Structures are given as structure tokens and as C-alpha cells.
Amino acid sequence: MQYSRREEPFRYTFAEPLLGEFQVIRANGMDVESRYGLLKIMDLSFHGAKIRTGLNFRTKRNKVELMLHFRIVSQLFTIPGHIVYQIPDGAEFIYGLHLNTDHATRELLTQELKAYARLIG
Numbered sequence: 835m836q837y838s839r840r841e842e843p844f845r846y847t848f849a850e851p852l853l854g855e856f857q858v859i860r861a862n863g864m865d866v867e868s869r870y871g872l873l874k875i876m877d878l879s880f881h882g883a884k885i886r887t888g889l890n891f892r893t894k895r896n897k898v899e900l901m902l903h904f905r906i907v908s909q910l911f912t913i914p915g916h917i918v919y920q921i922p923d924g925a926e927f928i929y930g931l932h933l934n935t936d937h938a939t940r941e942l943l944t945q946e947l948k949a950y951a952r953l954i955g
Contacts, residue, residue, distance in 0.1 A: 845879040846947050849954065851886065852878075854904030858891075859914065861898050875904060876928070878947070880940045883915065883931045890927055893920040900931065906946035907953065913939065 851874035858868035876884040883902070891898045899916045915933040935943070 845877055845882070846951075847877040848875065851876050852904060852906065854902060856885075856887070856900045856902050859899050859901045862896055870903070873902070873904075875902075878943070879933075880935055880943060881933055882918075883933055885929050885931060886923065886926050887929070888926050891917060891920060891929070893917050893929075902931075902933070906943075907949040909942055909946050911939070911942070911946075 854873050854875055855870040856873050857870055858866050860866060871887060871889050874886045876886060878884075885902075897916070899914065902911070902913045902915060904911050913933050913935060915931040917929050918932050919930040921928040
């Protein structure tokens with residue numbers, strides 16, 4: 835496993851980004867129900883993620899909350915979070931997210947990331 839230190843003691847950085855989807859669930863305090871968009875998860879912790887997508891959320895003007903949908907090995911995760919920062923990267927954007935997870939989700943994340951690390955060797 836590759837770990838990096840940010841504000842949490844545990845963060846897993848994927849050698850190859852993990853594919854998933856997102857939905858916008860709230861924009862500027864208003865509930866919305868968007869179509870699914872594609873994302874790549876670059877790293878993941880219990881309370882945060884760094885993702886890459888082609889969609890520009892214009893976070894300087896907008897407060898955006900997302901629902902992430904992804905599978906690490908066998909468990910499907912559906913985790914809400916909000917965008918903390920946005921960085922342009924060529925034709926795509928990198929976003930830092932704060933995720934809202936509970937204890938059970940954190941336990942499942944730990945199990946799935948351990949299984950993933952065993953699979954990739």
C-alpha cells in the first residue's frame with residue numbers, strides 16, 4: 835500500500851486511478867439530482883478523496899456537494915462529500931473532497947483497501 839500524509843493518518847494513493855461515478859446532489863445550498871458523471875479516484879482516506887474528472891464545477895462561484903459511487907474490490911460504496919478545492923489539469927480538473935463517512939463505512943473501506951493491496955501485490 836502507498837500512504838501519504840495529509841491531515842489524516844491514513845490515505846491510500848492508487849497506482850492506477852480507481853474508476854467510479856458521481857452525482858451532484860446539492861449546488862449552492864439547493865438540492866439537485868444530476869445525471870451520473872465519470873470520475874477517477876486518485877487517492878482516498880476515511881474523510882477525503884482526490885478525484886479527477888472532465889467536469890468544471892466552477893468552485894470559486896459554486897459550493898458543490900457530490901455523491902460518489904465506486905467499487906474497490908467487491909463492495910460498492912456510495913459516499914456523500916463536498917468539494918474543498920479545484921485545480922485545472924489539462925482538459926480535466928482535480929478536486930479535493932471532504933467525505934462524510936460513518937464508522938461502518940470506514941471499517942468497510944479498510945477491509946476493501948487491504949483486499950485491493952493484496953490483489954495488486
